[in-house]
Amino acid sequence: MIRHVITQHIQKGFTCYLYDFKFPDLTLIAYNTALRNMDKYPVPPKLYVINFDDLSRSHRCNLLSPDTMRDVTDATESSRTIMLALNREWLKKQGEFFTESPINFVTSIFWFLKKYEGGKYCTLPHAIELANVEYEKLFPVLSLEPTIDVLINPFISALTRGAAEQLEGQIASAKIGLARLVSPSLYYVLSGNDFTLDINDPQAPKLVCIGNNPSKTQVYGAVLSLCTERMLKLVNQKGRLKSSLIFDEYPTLVCDQIFQHISTARSNLSSVILGLQDFSQVKKEYGRDAAEVLMNICGNIISGQVLGETAKQLSERLGKIMQDRESLSINSNDTSISRSNQLESALQPARISNLTSGEFVGAVADDPKQRIPQKTFHCELINDFEAIKQEEAAYEPLPIIRNVTDGMVQANFFQIKKDIRNLIDKEMAKIKGNPDNHNPAGDEQPASQIAESF
Numbered sequence: 001m002i003r004h005v006i007t008q009h010i011q012k013g014f015t016c017y018l019y020d021f022k023f024p025d026l027t028l029i030a031y032n033t034a035l036r037n038m039d040k041y042p043v044p045p046k047l048y049v050i051n052f053d054d055l056s057r058s059h060r061c062n063l064l065s066p067d068t069m070r071d072v073t074d075a076t077e078s079s080r081t082i083m084l085a086l087n088r089e090w091l092k093k094q095g096e097f098f099t100e101s102p103i104n105f106v107t108s109i110f111w112f113l114k115k116y117e118g119g120k121y122c123t124l125p126h127a128i129e130l131a132n133v134e135y136e137k138l139f140p141v142l143s144l145e146p147t148i149d150v151l152i153n154p155f156i157s158a159l160t161r162g163a164a165e166q167l168e169g170q171i172a173s174a175k176i177g178l179a180r181l182v183s184p185s186l187y188y189v190l191s192g193n194d195f196t197l198d199i200n201d202p203q204a205p206k207l208v209c210i211g212n213n214p215s216k217t218q219v220y221g222a223v224l225s226l227c228t229e230r231m232l233k234l235v236n237q238k239g240r241l242k243s244s245l246i247f248d249e250y251p252t253l254v255c256d257q258i259f260q261h262i263s264t265a266r267s268n269l270s271s272v273i274l275g276l277q278d279f280s281q282v283k284k285e286y287g288r289d290a291a292e293v294l295m296n297i298c299g300n301i302i303s304g305q306v307l308g309e310t311a312k313q314l315s316e317r318l319g320k321i322m323q324d325r326e327s328l329s330i331n332s333n334d335t336s337i338s339r340s341n342q343l344e345s346a347l348q349p350a351r352i353s354n355l356t357s358g359e360f361v362g363a364v365a366d367d368p369k370q371r372i373p374q375k376t377f378h379c380e381l382i383n384d385f386e387a388i389k390q391e392e393a394a395y396e397p398l399p400i401i402r403n404v405t406d407g408m409v410q411a412n413f414f415q416i417k418k419d420i421r422n423l424i425d426k427e428m429a430k431i432k433g434n435p436d437n438h439n440p441a442g443d444e445q446p447a448s449q450i451a452e453s454f
Helices: 002-011 025-036 072-086 088-092 097-119 124-131 135-142 146-160 164-179 184-190 214-235 257-268 279-286 288-297 308-318 385-393 406-433 447-453
Strands: 015-020 046-050 206-211 243-247 270-274 301-303 320-330 335-345 359-363 376-380
Touching: 002 015, 002 025, 002 243, 002 270, 015 025, 015 214, 025 046, 025 206, 072 088, 072 097, 072 164, 072 214, 088 279, 097 124, 097 135, 097 146, 097 164, 124 164, 124 184, 124 406, 135 146, 135 406, 146 164, 184 214, 184 406, 206 214, 214 243, 214 257, 257 270, 257 288, 279 288, 279 308, 301 308, 308 335, 308 359
Parallel strands: 015 206, 015 243, 046 206, 243 270
Antiparallel strands: 301 359, 320 335, 359 376
């Protein structure tokens, strides 16, 4: 079913953002379909791929591009997305002290790098390295940026007042989570700037495919969740091209923004397709309340065989119909037949639990100009498997973007570490050389005194 969504949307001139969980299965479909349908677009789109396993076939993209991070709330949303994706149990603990503190800490890191020297070090790899700098150097440097004073003051107060254990509890979870992303290949892909995520820009339309790896879901999924969050911020705007956002195995991502996007993006010509095995996956990852919201705000739902609670919910979603009932009663004297109409489920949960492969049930939404009298359906999806096989045999492989060597990847890795060391050394030298260097936020305590207090 998903392959037909991809091909038909591209044939209709949609820009596309495709999350390919088992890369490159769906990406190959999108790439080859796009090659044959470039004439469907007023401005031919460019295809971009993010893939952490085969760097030669991956573009580079700075997910924290300073040009798209307009204010500190953007940094907050990005920080929340990456932290919740790295610590999925926090999804059910939002608002608690030891959940919000690491998010605020990472927010301060992101926004400091955005403001520092025009954002030249504003990338996720640089942020990871900066977060792991020693406290006695990190916080004096961060205190030089006035717009994050409110975010870092609780941490400075905790340490200067002897609450080192509390501070470690607040920050260690952020550092431990970010440490999982320390990888030369991730650093290489995320520190470049081949393209931006505004896929539906009328002047530069894009088809963006991001690839995961089932064996590395916890690491790659966190980065791709951040990629999705940044993309949604840019796509959901007026005056843009129509866009198709397709997510295979959506529960492997963490992105709260998708709820708002589904609710508001239809008027901005944005289509969202969420693919999942069973609705219980969403409940497990996001919690029951968020899962119910997601179930109810989607206008179209198409399902194959599902079991248990999901089958019951789907049966209720499909509604009830009047059905004729006839009962026969026989006794020693006579035989009686009674007929009645009863309101019963259009499709019982047991029937949904026993759908044959290829059978689907669901409901579709309409609009005032295109009314659909029969919104619910129970049908079979017929594929021409021989034609699909022949089509796939003729697919062109994904192109090589650049020849990437291990030396290039390692050099980039160590350069990022060197950039942060130079940043800290440079700013600490300024702080120590100017004792009157007050916190620009108006704090009476100079940065040099903050450094001494540590």
